[in-house]
Amino acid sequence: MGRHPNILQITTHDSGRHFGCYGHPTLHTPAIDALAAEGVRLTNYFAAVPICSASRATQLTGLYPQTHGLMDLCGYPFRWRIRDDVRHMSQLLKAAGYTTHLFGIQHEVVPDELPRLAFDSIRGQGFPSAKVIAADVADLLRSRGKEPAPFYAQVGFFQTHTPFDHGGVKPDDERGVEVPPYLADCESSRKAMAAFQGAIRHVDEAVGFIVEALRKSGLQDDTIVVFTTDHGIEMPRAKWFLYDPGVAIGCIVRYPGAGATGGTTCDLLLSNVDYLPTLFDLAGIPVPGGLHGRSFAPSLRGECSEPVREAIFALYHKSQSRCVRTSRHSLIRHFDAPIDFAAVPVRFEEVLAKRGIPQVELYDLEADPNQFENVASKPEYADIKVRLDTMLWEWMESVNDPLLKGPVRSPSYESAMADYGAWKGNAHT
Numbered sequence: 001m002g003r004h005p006n007i008l009q010i011t012t013h014d015s016g017r018h019f020g021c022y023g024h025p026t027l028h029t030p031a032i033d034a035l036a037a038e039g040v041r042l043t044n045y046f047a048a049v050p051i052c053s054a055s056r057a058t059q060l061t062g063l064y065p066q067t068h069g070l071m072d073l074c075g076y077p078f079r080w081r082i083r084d085d086v087r088h089m090s091q092l093l094k095a096a097g098y099t100t101h102l103f104g105i106q107h108e109v110v111p112d113e114l115p116r117l118a119f120d121s122i123r124g125q126g127f128p129s130a131k132v133i134a135a136d137v138a139d140l141l142r143s144r145g146k147e148p149a150p151f152y153a154q155v156g157f158f159q160t161h162t163p164f165d166h167g168g169v170k171p172d173d174e175r176g177v178e179v180p181p182y183l184a185d186c187e188s189s190r191k192a193m194a195a196f197q198g199a200i201r202h203v204d205e206a207v208g209f210i211v212e213a214l215r216k217s218g219l220q221d222d223t224i225v226v227f228t229t230d231h232g233i234e235m236p237r238a239k240w241f242l243y244d245p246g247v248a249i250g251c252i253v254r255y256p257g258a259g260a261t262g263g264t265t266c267d268l269l270l271s272n273v274d275y276l277p278t279l280f281d282l283a284g285i286p287v288p289g290g291l292h293g294r295s296f297a298p299s300l301r302g303e304c305s306e307p308v309r310e311a312i313f314a315l316y317h318k319s320q321s322r323c324v325r326t327s328r329h330s331l332i333r334h335f336d337a338p339i340d341f342a343a344v345p346v347r348f349e350e351v352l353a354k355r356g357i358p359q360v361e362l363y364d365l366e367a368d369p370n371q372f373e374n375v376a377s378k379p380e381y382a383d384i385k386v387r388l389d390t391m392l393w394e395w396m397e398s399v400n401d402p403l404l405k406g407p408v409r410s411p412s413y414e415s416a417m418a419d420y421g422a423w424k425g426n427a428h429t
Helices: 030-038 052-061 089-095 111-117 130-144 187-217 272-283 349-355 379-398 411-427
Strands: 006-012 040-042 099-104 121-123 151-156 223-229 251-254 264-266 312-316 321-325 329-334 360-364
Touching (some): 006 187, 030 187, 030 251, 089 099, 089 111, 089 151, 089 272, 099 111, 099 130, 121 130, 187 223, 223 272, 251 272, 321 379, 329 379, 360 379
Parallel strands (some): 006 151, 040 264, 099 121, 099 151
Antiparallel strands (some): 040 251, 223 251, 321 329, 329 360
């Protein structure tokens, strides 16, 4: 076959699906909306983890966290890391003949391990604003010309992580302020969401700058463009939680060379563990064996709309929680005490104060899309609970989930115990 397409991947922090094209009219996102109007928008796409490092590692290895090893944050003091025998997308594309470029942040490895990812060039480390990063990406696109090797550009924006005013970003309430249904509609919520909307607007302007630079470079038809995010927004009951606001994420793919165009939608139930095999399939690159993810490239090309999976699975390490979600139901099982969020302004605060957090939560997403009513103990849902529990246990077995062997000890704990062992040995010599 001929030359593989370029891959330009843009990832934001903590944005969920909060873009105009996903039904949020108070958000100012004309560039992202235009990309959706030219490409394929995924409407039922979920992160495997509601926190950055583990979610991004899942996306960029095609493996669940229990297998790739990065189950929580990679930085100090958490110290989780991708296992040595697991290859990141940048490494795989480098081996496939791509030049590889990192712009802005990544959360898959700590800085000392960055050489492991095999990027040919790295720019914008630290926490520059999205617009500064966009200018660097435009420089690459202007300099490419007709180079024979395709490029992979991994672009990471710090926005929309808190603080929302990072880089001098101002709140945006030009079109009003949307308060999600799981937050109390109060002054503090409106102030926070206006600041968040300002960060989204900043991201959109940066995306527009990159997309325009790609068009001017003449590489648009030969480039797969992906815009996505890692997990839900940094608000109570979203980021850090396995409810839909924590794991529901946006993803837009545009690639004229394979027919991923036209402003269509892909409504299949999908996980970001499916990302890597899909991108490889779309680019005509052999998909590595042994991945957990499944390609949905035929749907992007408009060739097939058959379901790829019956359910998506997710975890959150800090609360030792696991989740299985079908198109109709969501079951969350807690193996330890979840995060205490009684002090934050959420609509269900009084309910939680009365009943606490149960070990198992089950939600009927059709009747209760906001996941406010736990039906796990209702007799009419008993069969559904058994079926979803079975799916969850089988998934945990299939990925050799360490929780099935006992509470998971963090690398920080293991390091501390190694120090204790050394002290113990020295104390008795």
